[in-house]
Amino acid sequence: MATITHPVAGSGLFAQDTENRKLFAEHFDHQPFLFRHALNTMELFQMPALLKLARKCMDKRQQKSHFETGKPVVDGFFGNKPADLTLVQALERIGEDSNWIILKRIHEEPEYREALEAFITELSELTGIDLRRDYHDPILTIFITSPNRITPYHLDGEANFLAQVQGSKTVYVYNANDPQILTEEEKEKYWTGHLLAPRWHEELSNGQWHFDVTPGTGVFNPATFPHYVKNDNNVSVSVSVNFKRVRNDSIGAYRTNYFTRKLGLRPTVPGQSPAVDRIKSLTVGNLYTGLHATRKALRSRFGI
Numbered sequence: 668m669a670t671i672t673h674p675v676a677g678s679g680l681f682a683q684d685t686e687n688r689k690l691f692a693e694h695f696d697h698q699p700f701l702f703r704h705a706l707n708t709m710e711l712f713q714m715p716a717l718l719k720l721a722r723k724c725m726d727k728r729q730q731k732s733h734f735e736t737g738k739p740v741v742d743g744f745f746g747n748k749p750a751d752l753t754l755v756q757a758l759e760r761i762g763e764d765s766n767w768i769i770l771k772r773i774h775e776e777p778e779y780r781e782a783l784e785a786f787i788t789e790l791s792e793l794t795g796i797d798l799r800r801d802y803h804d805p806i807l808t809i810f811i812t813s814p815n816r817i818t819p820y821h822l823d824g825e826a827n828f829l830a831q832v833q834g835s836k837t838v839y840v841y842n843a844n845d846p847q848i849l850t851e852e853e854k855e856k857y858w859t860g861h862l863l864a865p866r867w868h869e870e871l872s873n874g875q876w877h878f879d880v881t882p883g884t885g886v887f888n889p890a891t892f893p894h895y896v897k898n899d900n901n902v903s904v905s906v907s908v909n910f911k912r913v914r915n916d917s918i919g920a921y922r923t924n925y926f927t928r929k930l931g932l933r934p935t936v937p938g939q940s941p942a943v944d945r946i947k948s949l950t951v952g953n954l955y956t957g958l959h960a961t962r963k964a965l966r967s968r969f970g971i
């Protein structure tokens with residue numbers, strides 16, 4: 668049985684051998700890859716600790732964590748959040764029900780913050796990138812999934828390390844740079860708040876990459892690469908570490924293009940001209956970000 672440990676920066680929670688180093692250095696933020704780690708040996712991610720953590724999440728005034736139940740299909744909506752179940756109950760019944768639990772921003776708890784800091788130090792060494800300088804808002808999340816449950820096809824805006832700590836499952840990943848997979852219009856919609864924008868590709872149901880993950884392995888998924896997950900006949904626990912680029916002009920460019928296209932124009936595709944992307948990011952992109960932040964603040968303060 669694996670030894671249960673506490674995180675210590677530089678203690679080799681992510682395998683530091685030549686093969687792992689090469690994968691991280693060559694593919695981080697560009698291409699999906701399977702990596703090895705030892706997060707499954709950490710007490711913080713075992714079920715007793717997760718139950719304790721779920722109780723803490725529930726007691727918070729602003730509960731950020733989420734759970735839902737039901738049996739979603741790959742190209743469908745996610746499940747529903749049942750009114751008669753609490754987060755802790757959903758976790759206690761995870762082996763029998765069809766639940767999906769997301770313990771969000773758990774690094775707000777000191778012991779998990781310590782773990783996240785240790786991960787960032789190691790991941791910076793492995794990728795050869797100062798993640799504290801070039802990336803921001805690192806987020807530690809835990810996904811706990813009932814047997815055989817599917818997480819439907821979707822995309823996320825952050826670079827993501829998904830480390831498996833309990834159970835096995837398969838992660839199917841698609842190339843966001845392939846126009847057959849993700850069109851410019853779909854990207855523009857995603858970055859303007861239409862989160863379920865990507866169209867499912869029945870003809871590519873096995874993904875352009877697929878990774879069978881077990882405790883001690885994990886998948887790196889670049890930002891916006893669509894994916895879905897099929898859990899095996901077991902309870903799955905995965906630890907997710909997300910990063911956002913400090914400077915990412917393409918987001919502002921996609922937002923600008925969304926509105927430009929609505930005017931009947933054909934905008935320049937992001938990535939073709941860094942100068943054009945920069946201008947779009949500093950103008951419409953910043954305006955969009957400002958308006959979005961204002962709307963969010965008004966909603967939380969006045970409910971409007």
Ligand SMILES: [Fe+2]
Pocket residue numbers: 821822823894
């Ligand atoms: Fe995802």
